[in-house]
Amino acid sequence: MSEVDRGFGVDLGLSRTNKVRLVQALVVLGVVGFVEFAPRLGLVSPTTLIPLSEMVDELAGLLGSGDLTPHLIQTFVAVFGAFALALVVGIGAGVVLWKVESLKQVLDPYLLIYYAVPFFAFYPLLVSLIGLGIAPILLIAFGFSVVIIVTNTASGLGEIPESYVLAGRDMNLSTWQMLRHVYFPASVPYVFTGLKLGFVYALIGTIASEFILADSGLGWLIAYNYNNFDVRGMYAAMLFVVVLALVMNGVLSYVENRLYRRVRT
Amino acid sequence: MLDITDISKTYGLGDDRVSTIVALDDIDLTVDRGEFVSIIGPTGCGKSTLFEVIGGLVDPTAGEVTIEGSPVTGPDERIGMVFQDHSTFPWLSVVENVEFGLRRSGVEKGEARDRAMEMIELVGLSGFEHADPTELSGGMNQRVAIARTLVMEPDIVLMDEPFGALDEQTRLILGEELLRIWRETNATILFVTHNINEAVQLSDRIAVMSARPGTFKTIVDNDIPRPRDDDTMSTDAFNDLVQRLWTVLKDESKKGLSQKAQQAGAEQ
Ligand SMILES: Nc1ncnc2c1ncn2[C@@H]1O[C@H](COP(=O)(O)OP(=O)(O)OP(=O)(O)O)[C@@H](O)[C@H]1O
Numbered sequence: 412m413s414e415v416d417r418g419f420g421v422d423l424g425l426s427r428t429n430k431v432r433l434v435q436a437l438v439v440l441g442v443v444g445f446v447e448f449a450p451r452l453g454l455v456s457p458t459t460l461i462p463l464s465e466m467v468d469e470l471a472g473l474l475g476s477g478d479l480t481p482h483l484i485q486t487f488v489a490v491f492g493a494f495a496l497a498l499v500v501g502i503g504a505g506v507v508l509w510k511v512e513s514l515k516q517v518l519d520p521y522l523l524i525y526y527a528v529p530f531f532a533f534y535p536l537l538v539s540l541i542g543l544g545i546a547p548i549l550l551i552a553f554g555f556s557v558v559i560i561v562t563n564t565a566s567g568l569g570e571i572p573e574s575y576v577l578a579g580r581d582m583n584l585s586t587w588q589m590l591r592h593v594y595f596p597a598s599v600p601y602v603f604t605g606l607k608l609g610f611v612y613a614l615i616g617t618i619a620s621e622f623i624l625a626d627s628g629l630g631w632l633i634a635y636n637y638n639n640f641d642v643r644g645m646y647a648a649m650l651f652v653v654v655l656a657l658v659m660n661g662v663l664s665y666v667e668n669r670l671y672r673r674v675r676t
Numbered sequence: 677m678l679d680i681t682d683i684s685k686t687y688g689l690g691d692d693r694v695s696t697i698v699a700l701d702d703i704d705l706t707v708d709r710g711e712f713v714s715i716i717g718p719t720g721c722g723k724s725t726l727f728e729v730i731g732g733l734v735d736p737t738a739g740e741v742t743i744e745g746s747p748v749t750g751p752d753e754r755i756g757m758v759f760q761d762h763s764t765f766p767w768l769s770v771v772e773n774v775e776f777g778l779r780r781s782g783v784e785k786g787e788a789r790d791r792a793m794e795m796i797e798l799v800g801l802s803g804f805e806h807a808d809p810t811e812l813s814g815g816m817n818q819r820v821a822i823a824r825t826l827v828m829e830p831d832i833v834l835m836d837e838p839f840g841a842l843d844e845q846t847r848l849i850l851g852e853e854l855l856r857i858w859r860e861t862n863a864t865i866l867f868v869t870h871n872i873n874e875a876v877q878l879s880d881r882i883a884v885m886s887a888r889p890g891t892f893k894t895i896v897d898n899d900i901p902r903p904r905d906d907d908t909m910s911t912d913a914f915n916d917l918v919q920r921l922w923t924v925l926k927d928e929s930k931k932g933l934s935q936k937a938q939q940a941g942a943e944q
């Protein structure tokens with residue numbers, strides 16, 4: 412099979428996927444380069460953006476001095492607590508929705524408009540209900556994260572080709588074997604798409620809540636530094652959030668691959 | 677050896693299951709050991725339903741399927757199926773797909789692997805044992821599906837339009853390959869196809885189904901001598917048989933199409 416290459420007319424002797432990777436790497440390099448050199452070259456004011464290396468430097472300092480630790484603990488508890496809860500509840504509810512067709516039909520329209528609800532508007536309500544502290548943050552982050560996991564799990568299970576199921580039944584698999592060797596592996600990619608989004612949503616929910624209703628945490632720190640014109644401190648905290656999101660995405664991809672491949676006999 | 681007696685299947689439609697659809701009506705067929713029988717019929721006439729009933733995946737509303745006199749009551753190891761849609765598991769390599777059924781039924785790892793390797797060779801996939809199905813063409817994936825079914829050594833193989841999604845050239849080549857595998861394994865094959873030429877090329881007998889409710893309009897013996905090569909397909913005997921089958925099928929296909937239009941209309 413010959414593939415028509417609509418690339419850039421340059422042939423570097425690379426396969427298509429490698430070309431895609433190359434372009435992706437160049438984009439990352441471009442962004443990193445811009446963040447590093449734009450402020451240095453005076454393209455943007457150093458009060459708006461600081462060079463990446465200075466962000467790293469500041470972050471290392473904050474981490475080393477221990478000044479960041481209480482904020483990290485606060486944010487980590489909220490993000491990972493909310494995500495863990497959303498993972499368990501989300502996958503569980505997704506499986507139920509998939510199994511109970513009528514429930515899915517009833518809930519579908521609500522799930523569809525769920526993210527149109529301005530979540531953070533509920534914050535005063537939550538505060539008056541459960542008070543300040545980490546609980547309302549965790550709840551908002553959970554609420555923000557859980558539904559994307561539910562919908563991805565339910566629709567993913569629904570999209571497992573009927574032919575996989577028929578093949579499994581034809582080979583006389585028990586119910587347990589069907590779950591373990593057909594439904595589980597077939598749904599892994601869908602479920603993990605939900606989990607990856609779910610983590611990012613939990614992170615957004617936490618950071619955004621901390622902007623408005625906390626007295627510590629990375630979100631609070633970003634807002635605080637912003638209000639006090641500490642650009643370095645603000646970018647250091649932001650850098651940490653970005654890195655956290657990327658690392659977790661990598662971790663989830665790794666787990667996904669392991670699970671998907673581990674079902675290999 | 678395989679006896680299909682008075683099989684009927686009625687499906688309930690909609691949530692209330694009040695309205696029904698008669699998919700199969702009084703199907704009778706006897707297949708001898710080692711025979712290759714094709715079933716052709718208009719779309720929606722119940723061919724897949726018939727296979728699901730024979731394979732024990734779906735209970736018939738009435739009638740019975742027996743193999744050597746003993747009835748099929750559920751998924752049955754004496755029967756292996758190959759499906760039209762892509763059914764190889766993308767999370768397993770080729771050899772893992774082929775040994776999948778053996779491993780699940782408790783065959784020990786080494787033996788399962790050996791038998792899978794042999795079968796992969798038989799279907800002409802040597803060298804692709806450790807490839808992922810997603811890297812393979814549709815035709816190669818169907819070879820994997822065929823190997824996965826044959827490795828279980830079923831008495832009867834049901835193939836539901838296994839080449840339906842393939843292009844004409846691949847279909848012809850796989851048809852010839854299937855005949856070779858059939859000879860080498862002495863399998864008994866029931867084969868559904870939309871393609872009359874394919875049915876005539878492959879089978880000992882051809883059953884033509886009516887539009888829904890599915891029954892057999894006619895079952896024709898195919899005496900064209902084997903091996904049937906490319907030249908056979910241009911002989912008068914071949915073309916006459918194709919013509920004869922098409923005459924029967926044509927009316928039914930028209931009925932099938934208008935049913936489909938009605939059904940689509942009713943669903944809206
Ligand atoms: N699970 C089901 N519930 C309700 N109706 C069904 C079900 N399965 C099949 N049918 C109906 O039974 C009829 C026969 O379907 P079947 O899939 O057996 O036809 P087919 O001959 O295999 O069609 P095709 O050539 O398109 O593959 C169709 O009208 C179909 O809509």
Ligand SMILES: [Mg+2]
Pocket residue numbers: 723724725836
């Ligand atoms: Mg069918």
